[in-house]
Amino acid sequence: NAGVTQTPKFRVLKTGQSMTLLCAQDMNHEYMYWYRQDPGMGLRLIHYSVGEGTTAKGEVPDGYNVSRLKKQNFLLGLESAAPSQTSVYFCASSYPVYEQYFGPGTRLTVT
Amino acid sequence: DQQVKQNSPSLSVQEGRISILNCDYTNSMFDYFLWYKKYPAEGPTFLISISSIKDKNEDGRFTVFLNKSAKHLSLHIVPSQPGDSAVYFCAAPSDRYAGNMLTFGGGTRLMVKP
Numbered sequence: 202n203a204g205v206t207q208t209p210k211f212r213v214l215k216t217g218q219s220m221t222l223l224c225a226q227d228m229n230h231e232y233m234y235w236y237r238q239d240p241g242m243g244l245r246l247i248h249y250s251v252g253e254g255t256t257a258k259g260e261v262p263d264g265y266n267v268s269r270l271k272k273q274n275f276l277l278g279l280e281s282a283a284p285s286q287t288s289v290y291f292c293a294s295s296y297p298v299y300e301q302y303f304g305p306g307t308r309l310t311v312t
Numbered sequence: 313d314q315q316v317k318q319n320s321p322s323l324s325v326q327e328g329r330i331s332i333l334n335c336d337y338t339n340s341m342f343d344y345f346l347w348y349k350k351y352p353a354e355g356p357t358f359l360i361s362i363s364s365i366k367d368k369n370e371d372g373r374f375t376v377f378l379n380k381s382a383k384h385l386s387l388h389i390v391p392s393q394p395g396d397s398a399v400y401f402c403a404a405p406s407d408r409y410a411g412n413m414l415t416f417g418g419g420t421r422l423m424v425k426p
Contacts, residue, residue, distance in 0.1 A: 243416040291355050299344055299412045303355030
């Protein structure tokens with residue numbers, strides 16, 4: 202099992218550009234999440250999904266969109282990147298229990 | 313709204329000694345807490361958890377203590393090893409969202425010196 206994988210690992214964007222981060226899990230988990238990690242801020246929930254075809258907003262959803270067309274994939278989109286979105290992004294998945302499994306992260310820099 | 317706070321951003325300990333990482337929470341309604349460990353350039357990994365029916369849970373060198381009256385939990389690592397150097401996050405169930413969402417503390421960077 203690969204667990205949770207994220208693509209890409211690194212990316213540099215210019216302000217206003219768009220991109221999509223891909224998360225895939227092979228554990229048949231129902232729940233998937235996108236977090237961002239900033240120094241001293243811990244992990245903050247951006248969006249989450251409790252099942253295929255469903256998504257919901259988390260703590261910091263502005264500037265991001267998500268889609269979960271297939272159970273194993275959860276996509277995070279930035280339509281018009283801003284420097285404030287420079288961060289490390291983590292995807293996670295879980296069964297309907299509290300323990301979450303995290304991907305390796307995507308380091309995004311917006312200049 | 314569940315708040316989880318780790319008031320010590322960093323901790324330095326000598327190899328072989330005890331490391332104690334602390335976490336405070338605000339909402340006493342929830343009764344399950346988790347610790348995650350994160351190495352640089354990797355995602356967080358689940359370390360240990362505790363529910364409120366216990367005040368202590370032990371897994372090898374790692375023990376988590378829960379003080380419900382003080383709304384405080386702590387992670388003890390004994391003996392500390394250089395490989396334990398990482399960022400540790402405590403987490404508690406969030407009361408803001410459907411599903412099993414977690415609220416994370418800001419993290420404590422542990423450095424174990426050889």
